[in-house]
Amino acid sequence: DIQMTQSPSSLSASVGDRISITCRASQSIGNYLTWYQHKPGTVPKLLIYAASNLYSGVPSRFSGSGSGTDFTLTISSLQPEDFAVYYCQQTYSAPSTFGPGTKVHIK
Amino acid sequence: EVQLVESGGDLVQPGRSLRLSCAASGFTFDDYAMHWVRQAPGKGLEWVSGISWKNVSIGYADSVKGRFTISRDNAKNSLYLQMNSLTVEDTALYFCAKTLSRGSTNWGDMDVWGKGTTVTVSS
Numbered sequence: 001d002i003q004m005t006q007s008p009s010s011l012s013a014s015v016g017d018r019i020s021i022t023c024r025a026s027q028s029i030g031n032y033l034t035w036y037q038h039k040p041g042t043v044p045k046l047l048i049y050a051a052s053n054l055y056s057g058v059p060s061r062f063s064g065s066g067s068g069t070d071f072t073l074t075i076s077s078l079q080p081e082d083f084a085v086y087y088c089q090q091t092y093s094a095p096s097t098f099g100p101g102t103k104v105h106i107k
Numbered sequence: 108e109v110q111l112v113e114s115g116g117d118l119v120q121p122g123r124s125l126r127l128s129c130a131a132s133g134f135t136f137d138d139y140a141m142h143w144v145r146q147a148p149g150k151g152l153e154w155v156s157g158i159s160w161k162n163v164s165i166g167y168a169d170s171v172k173g174r175f176t177i178s179r180d181n182a183k184n185s186l187y188l189q190m191n192s193l194t195v196e197d198t199a200l201y202f203c204a205k206t207l208s209r210g211s212t213n214w215g216d217m218d219v220w221g222k223g224t225t226v227t228v229s230s
Contacts, residue, residue, distance in 0.1 A: 094166025
């Protein structure tokens, strides 16, 4: 099975900051990588699919990059509504696997 | 409006069975792969199972393989998860989710999620 890791596990940031979250797969997954945002009490939201494709309606401050085993989610200018947990997911093969999540909270 | 509504969650004893359902509306259900994802209390997201749009492909997490069975009834626009031999580790909020692209064969890209149904396994 493909294992996913994320770093950091949590980060403190201020509104307006540029932040990056890294996701690493235990083997090459091409561009089969998806990013979600999840806030407590709500359902996860799709942000990025196929590593770098912005899902409809997602603000352009979100971007994804990478291929193979190393991927990055970047938020160019953090907004108050962006404080949440971010998960990567490999969609290359079953069983699909999520990363452990990165919690972004206010500094 | 595209909508997914889960049902069937309950409090059950270890070793018992439960069947979750997910009613889909607002889209051509047959055309999309569907998934179950769960979140245990205080934990992250865990992909549980997925089924392709034509039932050609089915996958399970190692933690549920051999105990859970995913199925779909395209005539009823419904997705199911039969859960047998439940353990306390299966306690979680279970989400039903739709794959983004029609006819997609990948194992994710979930763009629409239900609100979830709670399964509690306890003696």
